[in-house]
Structure formats: C-alpha cells, structure tokens
C-alpha cells in the first residue's frame with residue numbers, strides 16, 4: 275500500500291472512532307475517553323487531511339460541529355449557525371493565530387477580549403418583547419434540540435428581561451451562551467447519584483449536558499444549573515455594536531448573566547491574561563477548560579469570517595487537562611502508619627495535570643464499593659492542583675464481561691492479623707501490634723511519655739530502627755545494645771548510652787503504662803488505668819471474655835470489642851509474652867486504703883523540679899486521690915510548683931490548702 279492508501283484507511287478508522295465518541299459525548303453525555311484523548315484523535319485526522327486534502331470530505335468529523343440533535347426533543351433551526359471554536363494548546367499556536375489575523379486584516383496589533391472557557395454546553399436563547407420564549411442546544415450547529423422547558427428551571431436565567439433605565443427591550447433578542455454546573459453543585463449531584471446507585475458523571479460538563487437534556491423538566495429542576503451569556507445575534511431593535519465588550523455590557527443592561535472578561539492588547543496581552551487565568555482556575559467556583567480569545571472589533575470580525583466549523587476571529591486556548599481516562603491494572607491494599615487499610619488503584623500511567631499518574635487512592639471500602647471500581651475498568655482520573663489523584667467515575671460501557679467487584683480483605687495483607695472496621699464505619703484497620711506497616715508509629719507511641727517513657731526514642735530513631743530491620747517487635751527494643759545502636763547513622767556514644775539506660779529504666783513500669791503502651795486502638799491513658807485495675811496481669815486478658823472486659827469501668831461495648839479482639843490475636847499475645855520475657859515488669863496498681871490522699875481532689879499547677887506533671891498525677895492516683903484540672907471549693911489540695919499562676923491565686927482566694935513541692939514530696943513519702 276502506498277502512503278495515500280494508508281492515510282485513507284487510517285482516516286476511515288478515525289472517522290468511525292470519532293463518530294462513536296461524538297455520540298457518547300453529545301448524545302449520551304457519557305464519554306468513554308478524556309477530552310485530551312479525543313483531541314489527539316481529532317488532531318491526527320486534521321493532520322492526515324492537511325497532508326491529503328482529498329480526504330477532507332464534507333462529512334469528516336473535522337468539518338462538523340458537535341453531534342446530531344437527539345430525536346426525543348423538538349428541533350430548533352438556528353437563525354445563524356452555531357459554530358465551534360478552533361483549539362490551541364500552546365504558545366506556538368497562539369503566535370500563529372495572532373499572526374494570521376494581523377496578516378488578514380493588515381494591522382500591526384489586535385485588541386482581544388479574553389473570557390473563561392466554561393466547560394458546559396452551548397445554548398441559544400430567544401426573547402420576544404422581553405419574554406423568554408425558546409431555548410435550544412447547539413446540536414449540529416444548524417439544528418438543535420428544543421430544551422425550553424428545561425431552561426426555564428435555571429434560576430439565574432431571567433424569564434423576562436429587566437432592562438436598566440433608558441434601555442429599550444428589543445423586539446426579538448437571540449443570545450448565546452453556556453449552561454454549566456458549579457463545582458459544588460456537581461459534587462453534590464454525584465454524591466446523590468452514588469447514593470442512588472446511578473452511574474457517576476465523568477465531569478461537570480457531562481453533568482450539565484446530561485441535566486439540561488433531560489426529557490422530564492422536573493429532573494432538570496432538581497439539578498442546579500447555571501448560565502452565562504457571551505454572544506448576541508443581530509436582530510430587530512438590537513443595537514449595532516462596535517465591539518464585543520460593548521455587546522457584553524449591553525446584555526448586562528438587559529439583566530442577563532455575563533461572565534467576567536478581560537481586555538488584552540496584542541499577543542503579549544493575551545499571554546498575560548492566559549497566565550493569570552491558568553493560575554486562578556482553581557479559585558473559580560466553576561470548571562474552566564481554557565480561555566477563549568476573541569477579536570474585540572465587530573467590523574474586524576466580519577472581515578475575518580469563518581472556516582468550516584469555527585470563526586477565524588476566535589480561538590479556545592486550552593488549559594492542560596486535569597482529567598484523563600485510563601485503565602485500572604489492579605487494585606491493591608496499602609497499610610498506613612495507623613493500620614488503616616487503604617485501597618489503591620494501580621493505573622496504566624497517564625499524564626494528568628502535568629504529572630504522570632500511576633496510582634490513585636480509593637480512600638476506603640465504602641468509597642470503593644460506591645464507585646464500584648474494578649480491575650480492568652476504564653476510569654476517569656482527576657488531579658487538580660496539588661490534590662491527590664482520584665478516580666472520578668468508571669466507564670461502564672467499557673467494563674470487561676468477566677469483571678468482578680473487588681473483595682475487601684478481612685486480614686492485613688502485610689502481617690495477616692485480623693482487620694476490623696472502625697465503629698464510625700469507614701476505615702478498616704489491622705489489629706496487629708507488630709505489624710511492620712505500622713511499626714514506626716507503634717514504637718513511637720510505645721516510647722512516649724505516658725507509655726513506657728523511653729527518653730530519646732522519638733519518631734526519627736523509630737524510623738531508623740525499623741528501616742534497618744533492627745526492631746521488628748516491641749521486645750526487640752530491649753535487645754538493642756550500645757554496639758548495635760552505634761551502627762546507626764548519626765548515633766553518637768552518648769546518645770547510645772543514654773538510650774540503653776532509658777530502656778533499662780523503662781522496664782520498671784506500671785501495668786497502666788504497659789497497657790497504654792501496647793497501642794490498642796481507643797485505649798487511652800484513662801482506659802488503661804481502669805483496665806489495669808481490673809486486670810493487674812496482662813496475660814489474664816488473653817483469656818478474658820467479652821463480658822469480663824465489658825464490666826471494666828468506663829469501657830463501652832465498642833471499646834470492649836476492640837480490646838477483646840486485640841488480646842485474642844496470637845501476634846499480640848506473642849508480643850506481650852516477649853516483652854515480659856525481656857524483663858519488663860509492669861507493677862500492679864496499688865489500691866490505697868488509707869493515707870492523706872484517699873478520696874481527695876488534688877490540683878497540680880506550676881512546674882516541679884523532681885518529677886513531671888504526669889508522674890505526680892500517677893503518684894496521687896496510686897494513693898487513692900483524684901487529680902482535677904481546675905480549682906473549686908471541692909478541691910482539697912493545690913500542689914504549687916514554680917511559676918504557678920491563676921490556679922494558685924484561685925486557691926488562695928478560696929482558702930484551699932496549698933502545698934509546695936517539698937511538702938508534697940514529704941506527704942508522698944509518708945504514704946508510700
């Protein structure tokens with residue numbers, strides 16, 4: 275085959291493909307590929323046609339506007355054809371556009387108007403004697419669909435013009451503009467569809483088109499659409515405008531909604547406007563997919579005329595796409611630092627918003643189920659600004675016949691411990707205390723002040739210990755030696771010695787600290803205290819029934835379930851046994867029966883030199899006292915350390931007994 279035959283065959287293929295995508299996009303409002311992919315096919319065809327002009331037949335998709343009107347609607351023949359816009363994607367295209375215009379007009383510089391390119395669908399509206407009488411979609415540019423009833427449901431569209439003082443309402447006014455949906459409304463609409471099990475709209479454009487093209491206007495009314503107008507067809511009583519801006523301002527005086535525009539002088543002016551609008555695109559409450567550049571002077575426009583399906587005097591300068599379609603190669607589960615199991619889609623890499631995206635989060639099981647994303651699906655991926663890439667919708671028409679819903683695992687894929695659902699429903703979490711995926715976080719918590727209080731073991735060191743494989747379980751911490759620690763990066767002699775000493779010290783602990791240190795979900799310091807009183811030995815919890823645990827003070831049914839599951843997990847029993855074998859000795863809480871603290875309410879304020887606030891609290895509680903946060907008449911003692919402030923003052927005012935650190939320590943000693 276020669277080059278021409280090849281080109282002709284490819285062109286036929288592209289005709290077929292583009293016709294298919296046009297139908298999905300314009301008639302069904304449910305595209306299968308992204309705009310960028312569609313544009314690529316279109317450019318390929320344009321390219322073939324420019325190399326072989328005989329391929330440019332009148333029925334070529336390059337020569338036609340939009341898609342045919344759906345038969346279900348009445349037809350409206352436009353008074354003047356509704357055109358499309360030529361697209362540009364980079365500065366080079368803009369240079370050529372400006373050059374062409376200057377050459378055709380024989381002028382050194384052109385005044386332009388720049389408008390946001392709304393991502394919606396074009397409509398033509400007709401007002402007679404100021405009353406809205408008919409509205410139509412663009413259709414194929416010549417004939418559109420009569421969507422009058424649906425347009426009447428758009429709140430921002432005036433049903434009758436309300437001109438400013440001195441402005442005469444024209445006999446007949448035909449205006450053109452764009453119906454669109456605001457980002458917030460789009461999100462709400464898709465959430466509702468999710469709930470109702472309806473397929474999601476891929477983007478605001480399809481949502482707007484799908485909503486306006488409803489056969490039942492009540493359906494349209496339920497979906498909040500918006501409209502901006504940007505063009506006006508000459509007609510009876512309509513002034514002859516010198517410029518586009520004059521026209522826009524005129525429409526405004528009639529009470530019609532007009533979008534913001536920006537005047538731009540020459541190529542440089544357009545570049546500035548483009549940079550500004552690209553930068554500001556995320557601040558707008560609606561989706562824009564580019565900037566429309568129009569020649570401002572109406573007379574110049576007439577002289578420029580049009581080519582095939584678009585005017586020569588305007589162009590759509592597109593923004594880089596933020597949405598792409600691609601394929602889900604697989605769905606995996608990622609275990610986060612807090613044990614949350616997060617489903618992640620592995621995608622055939624695509625460029626979205628300027629970066630290559632190969633993964634997208636599916637957030638959690640509920641979200642995954644709602645969107646019903648499956649392996650093998652074609653999906654729309656979105657990445658706007660710095661936002662994490664996300665899957666917007668699935669192209670159901672492209673779903674493989676043998677696909678099956680994703681089965682969310684009930685065990686952690688990393689450590690195989692049971693994974694359970696959070697009580698608030700959304701997140702599934704691994705319950706393994708030695709789960710490698712959570713280890714850094716677990717160890718950081720284990721070493722924290724209210725837990726084992728191992729000084730010097732923070733986030734950085736925990737990360738290092740896990741990364742080097744030195745620590746795989748809590749108990750491994752107690753096998754760390756000075757020599758071993760010194761092999762770590764940035765670890766000095768002194769720090770190593772201090773850490774070994776801190777580890778050794780931490781072995782003498784309390785059952786309350788020990789239980790808290792295990793990092794059982796929801797078990798904070800207070801619950802650990804109650805649990806320690808009921809179960810002075812950790813191993814007793816292995817055999818405890820759900821009822822036993824439920825009887826513990828302040829432990830509700832959900833927490834009881836979490837605690838029960840934790841101590842049933844063999845991995846966790848093993849972790850506890852190993853800690854005890856390593857020499858950790860959690861002391862059972864002593865229940866005080868006598869002494870000066872029993873049943874007393876104590877307030878701690880100011881800094882003490884000999885112990886921390888937490889230690890002081892623990893000492894008081896061990897002796898049967900309660901530590902309160904604020905001073906009242908019910909307070910029995912206030913322990914005032916250095917720089918005690920308002921609490922001390924309050925105590926003095928109320929005549930509450932005040933102890934300094936010395937007196938407090940003495941009281942503790944006499945009641946050890």
Ligand SMILES: NC(=O)c1ccc[n+]([C@@H]2O[C@H](COP(=O)([O-])OP(=O)(O)OC[C@H]3O[C@@H](n4cnc5c(N)ncnc54)[C@H](O)[C@@H]3O)[C@@H](O)[C@H]2O)c1
Nearest residue numbers: 295296299305307308309312358359389391392395396566
């Ligand atoms: N994904 C798909 O399968 C698929 C299929 C068909 C078309 N498409 C997309 O649609 C595009 C073609 O659609 P099109 O012919 O409507 O062209 P277009 O969207 O590129 O530009 C023309 C349209 O821009 C709109 N517009 C928005 N703001 C405007 C403003 N301020 N002034 C003037 N017009 C404004 C008007 O509706 C006008 O008809 C393609 O480039 C592609 O991105 C996608």
Ligand SMILES: [Zn+2]
Nearest residue numbers: 686689704709
């Ligand atoms: Zn795990």
